[in-house]
Amino acid sequence: MARITFAGESLIAQKQGAKEVLQITRFIYAHVPGLDPNTPIDRAATKPPASQIVHSYDIPAGNSGYVNPNQVVYSSMLGSDIGDFDWNWMGLESAEGVLFAVAYLPLQQKRRNIPPLQIGNNVTRNILVEYSGAQELTGITIDASTWQHDFTVRLKGIDERERLSNRDVYGRACFFGDGLQVEKVGTDYKVKPGLAYIEGIRIHSPSPVTVPGSTVPTSIWIDVVLERKLNDVVARCSFSSGVTKTDYTDNLGTQHYCIALAEVTAQGIHDRRPVEAITSSLVEHFASRTWVNSGLAKKANTGTTLSSYGITDALPNLNPLPLGSYDLHGADYAFVSAKVEPHLCQNCYWNGINWLRHDINKPAVVLLASAGKVLVKRVEAGANPIIWTATYEVRDSSNTYSSADIDQLLAAVNQATSKKADKATSLSGYGITDALPNLNPLPGGSYDLHGANYAFVSAQLESHLCQNCYWNGTQWMRHDTTRPAVALVAGNGGLRVQHVPPGPNPIVFASAAQVVDTERRATTQSAGIAPIATLEQLDAGVDDSLIVPPQKLRWGFSISLSANGYIAFPRWLGGLVVQWGNAYISENNTQFLFPIAFPNNCFVLNVGTGENTTGVAEVMNIKPSSLSKTGFIGLATATSTYPYIAIGH
8 A cells, every 4th residue: 555755745735825726646666676665665765766767658638537526547558568567566757746645665667568589567556645625625627437437327326216215115214213313411412322214225333422512502414425435435425414404415525415403492392303213124023013913914815725815826726735835737838937047946955045954864965947948956965055966958859958047936926915915915915825936035036936746837738847838828928038048848659959049039939859868878878879977977087978068177277467456276186276465454444345246155354564654563353254255244442454364165
């Protein structure tokens, strides 16, 4: 991290006093022999001697930007036509020739492109400086996000959608219990700690805050904003007293929302907060309401079947079976369809996180259709969650294969309850027990047709398992025309696969071929076609009769050589994952996420000390039991950036 020199601090004061613009005009690169990049920066030092300066870079106007009112960043971009030199010292210089900021680095290389003898490199280096009023003093009007962050617009859209979603739930303002309530303590007026949602922004004030300038009579206001902080946005609130305040946009284009907390007079405090007596999660809060339970009790009093309510468009259990089993039974045709992946499961189900067995003493199998392919997964009896030990591609005579994922099934049940159940929101709310409920709710509108011991999809003529396709009564149609589609069809005493690449609707299937399971080696090999090896067979490396395509041979390798990066070795090299980077910990209990999640677990995490800004070592510990496959929670003695390295599998 760069540090502002004492000369730079003096220049800031001079420019502020004279109301002049501070101009930083160039980068200086130097190779200082014996420089240790881990030593504290000497803020009193001057520029290295001319013999050690290896390059100067004049900063174009477009290469200076602001992050927030107190942070500005400068960038240098060295193309492949510059070089050759090495450097370990980098500084910023003002228009007056004052050394403004300095950074120490490990030895860096810059090489010029000299075909065919040498391949050059492109180097981009940024220096961010922070001081009060930095953007105003430098006169920088370019938002750094326009050239520093490719995903700023996308992330801003995500933030706004989340805010609007919260706004739909909590309204303009919602205060939990006595959170942020104004009270008088001695001669001061203070705002209590607590939780509130203002225009969809979650505000948590952990400790009491004294309101400045509270001379009665007056109104006390909260000002809420989603404010940029480095590469993130954080919710910030401030409190003030005075006349009516309205929502406004500040000079950086950021929206502020203002809500009155209280009216203060000589007679006392009038609370103006819209309050809800919520002291736990919303689910627990509403579940405990007597009107919820009593309302449900009144609704299911006229029948226990769909026909009792005249409901005819749900999926009945036409063929009741013992032990709580279901038979999804069509007339001439029956379909199980999903946009991404449909599943047929025996003794297993997906709970949204893991695959689980119904009975751990029995084996499990799942048949999937996805991306124009079909896949069979099997596992023997054992503990939950399931780790699939065998995966077999289902092969048809035209050499198509099939694989895995999930999406959607029974919209008719929701449609029926929305029309008929004007008081209840579920079948159980009416005491109905003979429909097919979604026993395992999944995200994204997906359905899990989930029987007890057995589950069937049955029809007199044909049964279908469909991925990204459905029959509308006249034609076959894709859910998404940019993806391939596949249908596994049981009919005419045989099993066939119909598949088609992406294209317009209606579907004209490219092929319809009989299915051959790859476990039937004699049939496959007698046809003169070698089957594709599974990942387990590739790991074992003992069968010489299988084909290994390039995709499987390379399986699992990825790399990101960045400041926060990783190397993930291939599965056939053990699947080792090494990650590194710098964790910005702003306060205790800060959540930090690795660049990628470890597939299984994180073996070890080592963390270094942070940037020393207080004269003592800044230390960050890991909160007990917080280390996971995705990240950790940091407990820091001071806000700083802490380097780390993590190794896992």
